[in-house]
Each structure stands twice: as structure tokens, then as C-alpha cells.
Amino acid sequence: MSTEPDSAPAAPVFSNKNPFQARHTANIRLTGSASEKDTRHHEISLAGSGMKYMAGDALGLIPTNCPALVEELIAALRAKGDEPVTNRDGHVKPLREALFRDCAITFVEKKFVEAAAEKGATLLKDLLQPERSADLKAYLFGRDESHDYVDILREFPELQFTPEEFVKLLRKMPPRLYSIASSLLAHPESVHLTVATVSFKAHSRARKGVASTFMADRWDGDTTAGIFLQSQQKHFFLPPDGQTPIIMVGPGTGVAPFRAFLEERQALGHKGRNWLFFGEQRRSEDFFYEEQFTGWVNDGFLRLDTAFSRDQAQKVYVQNRLEQNAKDVWKWLEEGAEFFVCGDKSRMAADVDAALHRIIETEGGKTPDQAKEYVDALKKAKRYKRDVY
Numbered sequence: 001m002s003t004e005p006d007s008a009p010a011a012p013v014f015s016n017k018n019p020f021q022a023r024h025t026a027n028i029r030l031t032g033s034a035s036e037k038d039t040r041h042h043e044i045s046l047a048g049s050g051m052k053y054m055a056g057d058a059l060g061l062i063p064t065n066c067p068a069l070v071e072e073l074i075a076a077l078r079a080k081g082d083e084p085v086t087n088r089d090g091h092v093k094p095l096r097e098a099l100f101r102d103c104a105i106t107f108v109e110k111k112f113v114e115a116a117a118e119k120g121a122t123l124l125k126d127l128l129q130p131e132r133s134a135d136l137k138a139y140l141f142g143r144d145e146s147h148d149y150v151d152i153l154r155e156f157p158e159l160q161f162t163p164e165e166f167v168k169l170l171r172k173m174p175p176r177l178y179s180i181a182s183s184l185l186a187h188p189e190s191v192h193l194t195v196a197t198v199s200f201k202a203h204s205r206a207r208k209g210v211a212s213t214f215m216a217d218r219w220d221g222d223t224t225a226g227i228f229l230q231s232q233q234k235h236f237f238l239p240p241d242g243q244t245p246i247i248m249v250g251p252g253t254g255v256a257p258f259r260a261f262l263e264e265r266q267a268l269g270h271k272g273r274n275w276l277f278f279g280e281q282r283r284s285e286d287f288f289y290e291e292q293f294t295g296w297v298n299d300g301f302l303r304l305d306t307a308f309s310r311d312q313a314q315k316v317y318v319q320n321r322l323e324q325n326a327k328d329v330w331k332w333l334e335e336g337a338e339f340f341v342c343g344d345k346s347r348m349a350a351d352v353d354a355a356l357h358r359i360i361e362t363e364g365g366k367t368p369d370q371a372k373e374y375v376d377a378l379k380k381a382k383r384y385k386r387d388v389y
């Protein structure tokens with residue numbers, strides 16, 4: 001029988017559908033002024049939410065669009081902005097507000113291309129032919145050549161969409177996920193993120209990643225934004241035994257959850273050995289959390305290997321550092337270490353995986369098949385955990 005009084009309020013559960021409206025409390029550049037990147041440390045207050053996360057979890061953020069882009073789009077539609085439109089949820093609101101808050105307006109939906117082709121944009125009709133699918137992909141998403149709605153509406157001035165018609169072709173604003181870079185034990189009621197601000201130029205216009213530039217430039221003062229937690233404890237979690245050694249491979253923003261792991265292990269007084277492989281472009285510009293990490297190295301809490309890819313003629317990546325330390329990596333694995341990887345999925349994670357296989361082959365005296373079996377066994381035992389994006 002429950003001992004809770006009937007009137008006990010249920011703890012609020014925040015989710016993508018019911019996000020907590022949070023304030024941004026710190027926005028600090030981690031990259032130097034000569035860096036090619038703008039990567040930032042963000043702090044977000046959880047005060048009043050009751051939200052609790054664990055090291056390894058991710059934060060969901062629901063951003064708003066850049067107001068200047070919203071105005072460009074309204075002009076390209078030859079609208080005024082105050083026209084009423086019906087959102088996906090059935091609510092009627094002014095076009096400007098729907099474009100600002102509810103809709104994805106930076107990358108074009110195929111159904112918009114189809115609608116534009118139907119309205120007579122013959123070039124787009126051609127791109128929709130099955131044999132042109134690679135060209136369509138390049139046209140919509142190509143590196144430094146993607147076309148957004150403003151580009152297309154300007155390129156085809158004959159196209160006319162009513163505000164209502166246009167909004168119906170848009171996707172709902174998707175939330176973005178970020179690896180949490182802090183431990184709640186070290187920072188009660190706060191969540192830290194390590195975020196690379198996305199910006200590029202296409203067709204002579206500055207293009208901005210929605211959420212990363214929202215955090216960098218537009219989330220200040222009393223402005224709140226919807227957040228929610230996403231547990232990742234099924235696939236990305238610290239070993240329950242605090243004595244277990246861990247090897248963490250986290251170049252770029254991939255370092256975020258490892259800062260959380262280290263803060264958590266320090267707060268808990270866990271004695272397991274910690275080894276971090278961090279990589280970025282240049283030591284002088286891009287050594288995120290240098291003071292905190294070198295402090296931990298000096299305290300004997302952390303073993304740190306860095307790979308600053310552009311500090312010498314030949315690129316050096318985290319997997320090169322792993323292989324240079326192959327003997328010790330193998331020794332740690334044989335002693336029960338867990339192996340973690342976080343960051344770029346398309347290139348880094350695959351290259352680190354290949355390096356891990358090579359280390360097991362050379363140091364463990366195994367054939368490629370045996371090395372694969374060894375890695376499969378690590379995965380099965382949840383000793384090889386990845387969070388890649």
C-alpha cells in the first residue's frame with residue numbers, strides 16, 4: 001500500500017513534448033582568437049526543475065531560429081509576417097512567430113522541392129528525377145553549396161506560396177542533443193555543454209547552425225529555452241566499480257562526456273585509473289579545459305595524451321597516439337579497462353576502431369579474426385562504449 005498522501009504532487013517529468021524552460025548562465029569561448037573554430041563552454045541552470053542526470057547522459061535543447069533569417073524568409077515569400085498560419089498542432093499564429101519558434105527553416109524539405117517543381121520550377125523538376133538524386137542531395141545539402149528556402153525563393157522569383165501553404169511544407173523544429181560535460185555532484189542544479197558553433201557560407205550568404213548559434217549568440221538575459229534530459233545509461237555509462245580503469249578517446253567536442261566522467265569519479269573518490277586521449281587542431285588555440293585537465297594530470301588523477309593535428313606538417317590524430325602507446329593500451333585492456341569513444345562518427349570513430357583492432361593484433365599476437373572476436377567480446381561485456389554523432 002502506498003504511504004504517499006493522495007495530494008502529493010507528482011514530480012514534474014520534462015521531455016521533448018514538455019520541456020523545462022531554462023536559463024543560460026555561462027557562455028565561454030574555449031577556442032582562442034586565432035582558432036579556426038568557435039567552440040564554447042555553456043552552462044544552463046536546472047534550478048527549480050528537479051532534473052537529475054548521470055555522467056554520460058545527453059541534454060536535449062529546443063532552439064529558436066535566427067530572427068534575421070526569419071525576416072529574410074518573410075521577404076523572400078513576399079509576405080508581411082503577420083499573416084495567420086496554422087501550425088502542425090492546429091494552433092493559429094502569425095507567420096513570423098511560426099517561422100521563429102516552430103518550424104525548421106534552414107534545410108529544405110523534399111516536399112517543398114516537389115511543390116516548387118509543380119508550380120513550374122523546371123530545374124527543380126529535373127533534380128527530382130531518380131537518376132539525379134545525388135545532384136538533388138548536393139543542391140540541398142552540399143558542403144558550402146546547400147540551398148535554403150531563401151536561396152530557392154530568390155532563384156525562382158516566379159514561385160508564389162501563400163504563408164499557410166508554405167508553413168504546411170515545413171518540418172517541425174527538431175531538438176538537438178548534446179553530451180553533458182559536467183557531473184551533477186560537482187555542479188548541483190547545473191548542466192555544462194561543450195559545443196562547436198556551426199557557421200558557414202553558401203551562395204554568398206552566412207549560414208548558421210540553429211542550436212549552436214542560438215547558444216552562442218541569442219540565449220541570454222531572461223530568455224528561456226526548452227530543455228530535457230536524455231538518459232544514455234543503456235549504452236554510455238561509467239563502470240559501476242570505481243576501481244575499473246577507463247580509457248577515453250574524445251577529440252573535439254567528443255571530450256564533453258569525459259569531463260563529466262572525470263568530475264564524477266573525482267567527486268565520488270573513485271580510485272580507478274583514468275586515461276584521456278584528446279585531439280584538436282592547435283594546442284595554443286584549441287586545448288579545451290586545459291587548466292582543469294593539466295591540474296588532474298599533476299594530481300596523478302589523469303593520464304592525458306593529446307594530438308594537436310595542425311601543430312606540425314604531418315597530421316597527428318588521437319588514433320596515432322593510441323598506437324604510439326599500444327603496449328600500455330593493451331596492458332590496460334588486459335587489466336580490465338573499459339574503452340570509450342565520443343565525437344565524430346563518420347571518420348574519427350571508424351579510424352579509432354581500426355587502430356584498436358591493430359593494437360590488439362600486434363600487442364596481443366592475434367590474427368585479424370581473433371582481434372575482431374576480442375573487440376566483440378569487449379562490446380558484449382559493455383567494456384567498449386561509444387557515443388558518436
Ligand SMILES: Cc1cc2nc3c(=O)[nH]c(=O)nc-3n(C[C@H](O)[C@H](O)[C@H](O)COP(=O)(O)OP(=O)(O)OC[C@H]3O[C@@H](n4cnc5c(N)ncnc54)[C@H](O)[C@@H]3O)c2cc1C
Pocket residue numbers: 058106141142143144145146176177178179180193194195196197198199200201202208209210211212213253254256387388389
Ligand atoms: C548524442 C549526441 C550528442 C551530441 N553532443 C554534441 C556535443 O557535445 N557538442 C556538439 O557541438 N555537438 C554535439 N552533437 C551534435 C549536435 O546535436 C548538433 O547536431 C550540432 O550542434 C549542430 O546543430 P545546429 O543546430 O547548430 O546546426 P544545424 O542547424 O542542425 O546544422 C547542422 C547541419 O549543417 C550542415 N553543415 C555544416 N557545415 C556545412 C557546410 N559547410 N555546408 C553545408 N552544410 C553544412 C551539417 O552537415 C549539419 O547537417 C551531438 C549529437 C548527438 C546525436
Ligand SMILES: NC(=O)c1ccc[n+]([C@@H]2O[C@H](COP(=O)([O-])OP(=O)(O)OC[C@H]3O[C@@H](n4cnc5c(N)ncnc54)[C@H](OP(=O)(O)O)[C@@H]3O)[C@@H](O)[C@H]2O)c1
Pocket residue numbers: 037039196251252253254279280281307308309310315317318319343344345346347348349351352389
Ligand atoms: N562529417 C564531417 O565531415 C565532419 C567534419 C567536421 C566536423 N564534423 C562534426 O562537427 C562536429 C564538431 O566537430 P568538432 O569541432 O568537435 O571536432 P572534429 O571536427 O571532430 O575535430 C577534432 C579533431 O579531430 C581531428 N580529426 C579529423 N579527422 C579525424 C579522424 N579521421 N580521426 C581522428 N581525428 C580526426 C581534427 O583534425 P583536423 O581538423 O586537423 O583534420 C581535430 O584535430 C561534430 O559533430 C563532428 O562530428 C563532421
